[in-house]
Amino acid sequence: MTNRPDGKLSEEKVFKDPVHRYIHIRDELIWTLISTKEFQRLRRIRQLGTTYLTFHGAEHTRFNHSLGVYEIMRRMIGTLEEKVKWDADERLVALSAALLHDVGHGPFSHSFESVFAMDHEEWTRRILLEDTEINAVLRRMGDDFPEKVAQVIAKEYDNQLLVSLISSQIDADRMDYLLRDAFYTGVSYGHFDMERLLRVIRTDSDQAVFKLSGMHAVEDYIMSRYQMYWQVYFHPVTRSAEVILTKILHRARDLMEQGYAFKLDPVHFRTMFEGDATLSDYIKLDESVVMFYFQQWEDEEDAVLRDLCRRFMHRRLLKYVECTPEKLKEQRPKLEASFRALGVDPEWYLVHDSSSDLPYDFYKPGSEPQSERVPIYLLMPDGSKRELSRESDIVLAISGKKRTDHKFYYPGDILDEQGADNKDVIRIRKILGSLY
Template sequence: MTKKLTEQKSEEGVTPAMERQDGKLEEEKVFKDPVHRYIHVRDELIWELIGTKEFQRLRRIRQLGTTFLTFHGAEHTRFNHSLGVYEVMRRMVENLEKKGAWDEEERLVCLASALLHDVGHGPFSHSFEKVFHMDHEKWTREIILGDTEINQVLRQMSPDVPEKVADVIAKTYDNKLLVSLISSQIDADRMDYLLRDAFYTGVSYGQFDMERILRVMRPEEDQAVFKHSGMHAVEDYIMSRYQMYWQVYFHPVTRSAEVILSKILHRARELLAENYPFKITPIHFKSMFNGEVTLKDYLKLDESIILYYFQAWEEEDDPILSDLCQRFMNRRLFKYVECNPSKQMLIWPELQQLFKKIGLNPDYYLVIDSSSDLPYDFYRPGEKDERLPIHLLMPDGRLRELSRESDVVEAISGKKRTDHKLYFPEDFLSDQTTFAKEKQKILSLLTNQEG
């Protein structure tokens, strides 16, 4: 029986990365996975990275933030997703290796980058980032390069490996093919999250033929391309992504929960700045609120910590913080109406005044939220956030941009869709025992927003 690597700890608490000359485990490790069936780990480096405390922290961060309040099955974590991205990448590498795409060290850098690409995510992910103006990719690089178990494991392979993995995450690595497999319009990250999120939310939109896409993938100097014969599988992937964004990721109920989550954190920051006497002081947030957060502080945060404070703050004396926390914890979310930006500009001052008159702070109870997505884009050199297009490998060896061959993709290429919602507490407005006239006026103005 192979002795578990986790029992072979060094003095620093991290297993030596290269105990075997070939860097392989004596026995393959397998994770049972509902999406890919099995996730195979054959390299000691990958196994040890999974065992680090920074990677294990991802078990305590949901993949889809507040989406569990809309789709009750969406309880899966960044840990699940990161293993899935690794597995998709492992299959990509296995296919491309046969075509001489790279050497052994490049292979391990690629697999490690796939595994660690989300290790810098904070609790509730993108909602958390917006409040604190943070970038999870920046934190991912800091974890990889900082005083962490992950850094120790990577350095035991080679002193320059942490820098290489960080460069892949930053999209500055010399091997552009490798970067494209992790971050492009069709990559291991997107393939896993579409399939995984569709599975856990119980929808069919995110399904596509990943096996077919991997079979028709071919390496080029700067990116992977796809045989023309596999175009329909790629089309299906693009449309699946489009549908998932509008049916799941931008679901208005999820966005309502995100609005409340954001407002709770804003309120806590405001109260802390005013020296409000918290019953439960947000010690975990202090460095984040004052902009002096350290890597150690950041790694202490996960969703169990956030929810502990939210539950405790239900009993706070501040009525806004207490109400918002009760709403989030008990799923009493804000109502929403479609918002016409041009109309909103005309009535916004009046709405704010009416909210103040009935005792509701519009900064916390009247919120515009906008979502937008560009499902596929062709190459726009020099533009901000330019995207490398997906190329098809034609039978005669030429490369053709996908939308020039696919009528389906051409129909949505370069077309950014934006959706605006106005969120408010309908329950407060429905109680017309006080300020009935003003509340009726508010409801009338909000109803007119939908026109």
């Protein structure tokens, strides 16, 4: 297919999408970026990590999501073009940033990052700026083009309006993952009227704002986000799987540091464990590779690694109880002693996990860097603007209120196997009942 001198494809390409119906691509740059190996890798990384073990439909990928964010950004720009003069280069910077914002995510993203003390945003930057297919494609637009795209994703770009469209309290990224995650998990509370939001979006200097007449659509979005975090993203069963996943990686790293002889040398993990992974090493890692090793480790000599991998692969997860940190701290020594008496190593099987979310906040000068806490503003009929929570009682009720849940995870199946009459089991169950 012959492309045009203006950088457009001679014929529009479309992806059929269950959330947005169609994703439209007219720019040769975007079409070529999608074909790079670094972007195609996102097909092998789930959007929601271990959530598929809770909601069986949650098999969608970072690839799906990235295309969705691009499509929302494309539509946002289309709406704003009537009010803002976008030059062609700036428009392509925005679309490229939307498409590539998650390209640095690793397998089981957040659990992986916590174990290896790494940041997917830094890997994204490296993929954009170092020797990759993506960098080569971006440089066709100019030597400084990759840096511009990287700056948008890092929230450092001069055009803060463009940054706010992809990274703020209401942006293309959040809009897509809420709708997409709700669709694939099958829940009803993640839906909101995106069409209405796109119709009422406007600009005010360096920020996107929303017409007062669209306030209810913004409220709906905020509440959808709140519900999705507590009903899906922080689901205790999903967190149990993440706990086991994290413990597997920690155990494998400890064994490697001890010189343990694996039946199959984990070559894909070695540089990650040693902290000197190259960009090429990182790009080769995806969830299919990780799951292959977990399957192999089901037959390892090390009993802890073997058991943890079997638990993860066959969904034999840890059970949990609600707890308060103070009571858990007081009772933990007794719990650990009783579990040790049953042959359970507390280091690998007893975990205190906490989940926190701030559904909406407004920036308080002097409190901390502004980051993504720029408030959502409503555009009033007289042309002035007002912060969302000053007009919405619903949003005011949850503004600035951080909710944190604490749970204690333990191997409940071992208690069941020991029998209800076992003295240590009786003691453990009594303590567990007193933690909240």
